[in-house]
Amino acid sequence: xxxxxxxxxxxxxxxxxxxxxxxxxxxxxxxxxxxxxxxxxxxxxxxxxxxxxxxxxxxxxxxxxxxxxxxxxxxxxxxxxxxxxxxxxxxxxxxxxxxxxxxxxxxxxxx
Amino acid sequence: xxxxxxxxxxxxxxxxxxxxxxxxxxxxxxxxxxxxxxxxxxxxxxxxxxxxxxxxxxxxxxxxxxxxxxxxxxxxxxxxxxxxxxxxxxxxxxxxxxxxxxxxxxxxxxxxxxx
Numbered sequence: 001x002x003x004x005x006x007x008x009x010x011x012x013x014x015x016x017x018x019x020x021x022x023x024x025x026x027x028x029x030x031x032x033x034x035x036x037x038x039x040x041x042x043x044x045x046x047x048x049x050x051x052x053x054x055x056x057x058x059x060x061x062x063x064x065x066x067x068x069x070x071x072x073x074x075x076x077x078x079x080x081x082x083x084x085x086x087x088x089x090x091x092x093x094x095x096x097x098x099x100x101x102x103x104x105x106x107x108x109x110x111x
Numbered sequence: 112x113x114x115x116x117x118x119x120x121x122x123x124x125x126x127x128x129x130x131x132x133x134x135x136x137x138x139x140x141x142x143x144x145x146x147x148x149x150x151x152x153x154x155x156x157x158x159x160x161x162x163x164x165x166x167x168x169x170x171x172x173x174x175x176x177x178x179x180x181x182x183x184x185x186x187x188x189x190x191x192x193x194x195x196x197x198x199x200x201x202x203x204x205x206x207x208x209x210x211x212x213x214x215x216x217x218x219x220x221x222x223x224x225x226x
Binding site: 031041043049087089091097100102104 | 115142144151152153154155156159166167169202204212214215216217218219220
């Protein structure tokens with residue numbers, strides 16, 4: 001069964017303090033790994049898709065990387081507006097459409 | 112692109128009642144998905160449509176749940192004889208379907224509370 005585990009569950013940082021969020025996965029036949037951001041009371045907002053080990057994607061202060069067993073979301077010099085829950089999801093299996101999500105990391109950036 | 116629209120935003124119902132939610136996907140997106148999210152958890156897949164055809168349904172989904180997408184545009188999710196355990200955020204998402212791993216675009220959900 002496909003599984004996704006995110007750590008830590010919650011993370012508090014000071015503004016400007018860089019860190020990384022982890023997403024470990026166990027799947028058969030990874031077809032894509034997705035990162036989403038979710039603000040309270042809203043639906044997830046798409047950030048990145050990664051397809052193969054070694055791939056990296058960047059957007060503003062965020063950079064996502066992928067290995068064969070895990071993905072990292074690096075946040076550099078975060079600002080309070082980066083506070084949100086960050087969700088990792090995998091799509092696996094030939095022809096499969098569903099995403100399997102981790103439980104998320106709740107990130108708080110203090111000014 | 113006006114985004115995925117879900118109605119109502121909130122629904123409070125008594126146990127045993129039936130409820131129906133509506134989702135309007137991004138226009139020209141032919142794939143539509145329903146997910147359920149409880150507090151502190153990631154979204155859990157419920158079902159998926161390609162145009163009007165329901166192609167995949169979670170094995171964990173109770174028979175009390177049914178979804179339709181009659182003309183390949185909007186979709187409805189109905190829950191019959193609601194139970195307190197059905198309380199959750201119900202999320203709808205759509206994707207263009209041009210590639211099998213197109214990113215999903217989510218709506219802001221319908222929050223269901225069963226009393």
